[in-house]
Amino acid sequence: MTNQARTSRVLIALIVSMTIGAVVLMALDNGGPVGKVPILPNFSLYNYLKLNPIEPIVSDAAGNSVHTWNRVEVFYSNTTRGNLRELAQIQDLQTGQALLNGHFVIFNGRIAGEVSDTTKTIDGEIQRTERWHIQKPCLPDGQWRGTVDTVRICVVADGIGTMPTETQGTRTADLVEFLCKKYKISRKQVIWPANWPQF
Numbered sequence: 001m002t003n004q005a006r007t008s009r010v011l012i013a014l015i016v017s018m019t020i021g022a023v024v025l026m027a028l029d030n031g032g033p034v035g036k037v038p039i040l041p042n043f044s045l046y047n048y049l050k051l052n053p054i055e056p057i058v059s060d061a062a063g064n065s066v067h068t069w070n071r072v073e074v075f076y077s078n079t080t081r082g083n084l085r086e087l088a089q090i091q092d093l094q095t096g097q098a099l100l101n102g103h104f105v106i107f108n109g110r111i112a113g114e115v116s117d118t119t120k121t122i123d124g125e126i127q128r129t130e131r132w133h134i135q136k137p138c139l140p141d142g143q144w145r146g147t148v149d150t151v152r153i154c155v156v157a158d159g160i161g162t163m164p165t166e167t168q169g170t171r172t173a174d175l176v177e178f179l180c181k182k183y184k185i186s187r188k189q190v191i192w193p194a195n196w197p198q199f
Contacts, residue, residue: 081110124167
């Protein structure tokens with residue numbers, strides 16, 4: 001009888017401690033189910049699993065991948081925040097190019113304008129640009145290090161004061177891996193920013 005009582009107490013203590021541990025981890029998670037407590041803004045599996053899957057974003061192109069791609073370039077937006085519309089407006093003011101000069105954008109969850117359902121972005125969210133949709137190559141610009149067959153991935157960060165978040169880093173690596181497999185691109189043909197953090 002005493003062994004059974006002791007076993008019951010140990011099991012109850014284990015269940016209680018696991019429950020408390022789970023609640024604490026969710027409370028510390030930035031945007032977890034308990035609420036937003038911005039103590040640990042690092043990578044979170046809970047938030048990562050809420051993000052949009054990569055395959056439909058890449059595959060959703062007019063003509064279903066008419067262009068042949070043989071290189072991937074990751075570059076910074078040179079902004080601390082922004083959504084697709086804001087980044088295109090900034091670029092249009094600087095260069096006069098109407099289409100954003102990249103194929104995918106990976107957001108950090110911060111935007112400059114008012115927050116609404118149409119402008120809100122999530123940390124690590126990937127959106128394809130109009131260039132990808134119509135399979136149009138990017139144009140040479142100040143950051144250009146590729147060719148007309150280069151897929152360009154814009155990461156919202158300036159690479160100085162605002163570095164990519166851990167979620168952005170993970171999503172960028174996942175997108176690069178997917179593109180390399182889909183288009184049979186060698187890893188040697190992937191260009192990263194010189195100061196890309198090790199995640």
